[in-house]
Amino acid sequence: MNVFAVAMLGILVTMLLALVRAFLGPTVYDRVLAANMFGTKTVLLIAVSGFLTGRPEWLDLALIYALMNFTGMIALLRFSKFENLAHDEQGK
Amino acid sequence: MGTFVVGSMIEVTLFAFMIALTLYIARIRSLFAAAMLFGIFSLISAGMLTLMDAVDVAFTEAAVGAGISTVLFLGALGLTASEETRPLHHRLSAKLVVIATGLMLAWGTLDMPAYGDPDAPIHHHVAPHYLEDSEEEIGIPNVVTSVLASYRGYDTFGETTVVLTAAVGAMLLLGGGLTRARDDDPDADAHGEGSA
Numbered sequence: 001m002n003v004f005a006v007a008m009l010g011i012l013v014t015m016l017l018a019l020v021r022a023f024l025g026p027t028v029y030d031r032v033l034a035a036n037m038f039g040t041k042t043v044l045l046i047a048v049s050g051f052l053t054g055r056p057e058w059l060d061l062a063l064i065y066a067l068m069n070f071t072g073m074i075a076l077l078r079f080s081k082f083e084n085l086a087h088d089e090q091g092k
Numbered sequence: 093m094g095t096f097v098v099g100s101m102i103e104v105t106l107f108a109f110m111i112a113l114t115l116y117i118a119r120i121r122s123l124f125a126a127a128m129l130f131g132i133f134s135l136i137s138a139g140m141l142t143l144m145d146a147v148d149v150a151f152t153e154a155a156v157g158a159g160i161s162t163v164l165f166l167g168a169l170g171l172t173a174s175e176e177t178r179p180l181h182h183r184l185s186a187k188l189v190v191i192a193t194g195l196m197l198a199w200g201t202l203d204m205p206a207y208g209d210p211d212a213p214i215h216h217h218v219a220p221h222y223l224e225d226s227e228e229e230i231g232i233p234n235v236v237t238s239v240l241a242s243y244r245g246y247d248t249f250g251e252t253t254v255v256l257t258a259a260v261g262a263m264l265l266l267g268g269g270l271t272r273a274r275d276d277d278p279d280a281d282a283h284g285e286g287s288a
Contacts, residue, residue: 005098012105019109022125022132023116031128039158042135045102046142052098061147065138065154072131072159079166 004052011048015041032076039069103143110136121176127165134158144207148236218243 018041022034043065050058113133117126134157141150205212222235222243230238240248 008098008102012102015109019112019132022129025122025125028124031125035128035131035158035162038132038135042139042154045139049099049102049143058142058147061142061151064151068151068155068159072162075159075163076166079163079170 002052004048007048008045008052011041011044015045028080032073032080035076036069036073039065039073043069099143103140106136106140106143110140121178123169123173123176124166126176127162127169130165131158131162134161 015038018034018037022031022038025031043062046065047059047062050056050062110133113129113136117129117133120126120129134153137157138150138154141147141153222239226235226238226243227233230242232238232241
């Protein structure tokens, strides 16, 4: 049992906690935060599993996921605030 | 051996998360929460696919499932109600059909070769040829690119045509912003012509 397996266990437990928050809600903000948290945990899962299986190149993959998670979250938050992606006015 | 056991435990845990998410999405009535949970489901699938070494499929799943689909779901929610109406009664026959189909699909997987089996037919068809000779035959270092762009070039060309046709059809159906702007403001006609 090496250090990466322990880190993986921690990531899976954190994923479970984020999942519980996404299930329980109760507000929109809780669920958006849980989804963002889960995206971050996916980045860590991929990075750590790369080291766990002896392929540290997977760190690059994890970086791409981090970028995608960030862009997706911006789009999501913009959409929940302005109800479109192109203009700044609300509900137009 | 130790790595294998740890890997299987990770996959089992992620599968358990996915099953819990599916059951919860089926039960939940708030459609915004369902859209968020679908995004999380896609992220778990992407993690699973990465663990199975299908990194390109995994990234497509993450970008489409957790990225653009969630935004499209929210766009649809902005146009409709954000709460699912409660069904008047649960149809038992529908549940039975779904369960029977699921069992048949699970039964069908029994015929498949074991996961990671090196003797599986897919590893003995054209894959060795691609891996050994594609650099010399095509001249592209990345095997996946040479398969997509050259060995299956016609296939990719057809797919691109299908996607283009679908996009053109969707744009025609939605009408685009230009016609609506002209209806609102008769002076916009000249601007529309100029910028187009």
